[in-house]
Amino acid sequence: MSDPSRPARIVILGGGFAGIAVARRLEARLRPEEAEIVLISRENFSLFTPMLPEVSSGALDVRHVVTPIRSQLRRTRFVLADARALDVDAKCIEYRHILSGDVESLAYDQVVLALGSSTSTFGLPGIAERVFALKTLEDAGILRNRLVWLLELADASEDSAERERLLTIVVVGGGFTGVEAVGELVELFRSVLHFYPHVDASALRIVLVEGGPALLPGLPAKMGRYSAERLRKRGVEIVVGDGVAGADDDGLVLQSGRRIETKTIVWSAGVAPSPTIAAAKLPRTKRGAVVVDRTLRVEGVPGAWALGDCASIPDGAGGTYPPTAQHAIREGPLLADNIVATLRGAPLEPFAFRSLGMMASLGAREAVAQLPGDRVLTGFPAWFLWRSYYLLRLPGLDRRLRVAFDWTLELLFPRDIAELRIYTRRAQSSAAGDAGLAARDETTARP
């Protein structure tokens, strides 16, 4: 039982769209003497995922699509740590500090699970260890480096079969992330190919594979048709109705038995709710999402709440809300209001929201957008809407200006092909060696 003479402690796990939205509303509604708010997250920034494909193609700078968590909050205590375990009976969280490695635990009165999702490769053979994901900031940076790296290798290679494999990039998953990634890949290569005199544009092959019958499944059919038509016009090969069976070092095998020779597979075929604290005694769906009721309270677990990609939230019509940022940022304030109501003994409200629609940028100033009422906008107007909407949604005026500046520079200059040696321990070690410093060990180099 919480002690009424001290402020209630509310601990939020995860500093993405959902966690930040909860913290900000709690700050606005609760006085410091009513509640202490703690947010634990494993990065010190929140990532604006809709712009991630543009980071992977070098259109946007890596740092411009993240916003420091501390700059978004006023009085919440921020802890840079990895949440490791949740004991719902003792109402206690165990976490490991990212920088020091120290393990600590913290008692709570209310806990909010906002841990998001992670890439899922569904246990397909050879996939998890070979594919490039597009989920985290590091994924985007690693993919950008890979694309530059394969152009360098292809430019130097004398072996025509190897060149062909290097210059074939397969993107798996025809949802909005895959479609946007492909559009960006085309733009990147169009912009930088003149730097590589031995790479012929006609040798480049970009393939988009979707297991379902059309691109952008779940959205109006016109959006998928338009995207496929525009991407094909720009040279993309589109395979629909054929799922992935597995991969090896030299290629991808589809369920039909078809094989595509490639060294680079980008995986945007699925996410699963965060497996973090999977051992906690929480009700979960088969996919691993935490089951909540319509007020976002975890069923049967006092003081526990969940939202965003890690939660299964009933929509009141027999289904659940989709895992999108659009929903997460609206679930946050409602969940915070319900915690306030709980602390003050007031009734809780159910979450209800009608999707505003979805948009996918196709690159080359084209996009598709689903508007309310299932109307569809395509081409330049949709692209303009995409850019304006997401620019305004990006947290922080400074970030908006930086992104607007990147977009302006992109009109004037080719994309940057400098390879950043920061993403692997080996690269960090060799960069330290070049600088005449001692090679870094595990305690100073990031994994």
Ligand SMILES: Cc1cc2nc3c(=O)[nH]c(=O)nc-3n(C[C@H](O)[C@H](O)[C@H](O)COP(=O)(O)OP(=O)(O)OC[C@H]3O[C@@H](n4cnc5c(N)ncnc54)[C@H](O)[C@@H]3O)c2cc1C
């Ligand atoms: C490339 C891409 C493009 C997308 N585009 C769109 C779009 O255009 N529109 C849209 O609506 N949605 C989009 N989405 C989906 C959207 O990003 C998610 O629905 C949204 O991020 C969910 O918010 P969240 O807060 O639940 O999770 P996240 O934003 O993923 O936040 C989870 C947080 O928890 C932290 N965390 C995880 N595990 C731990 C741990 N053990 N300890 C501490 N912290 C932890 C993570 O570091 C992260 O900060 C896109 C997703 C991707 C990958």
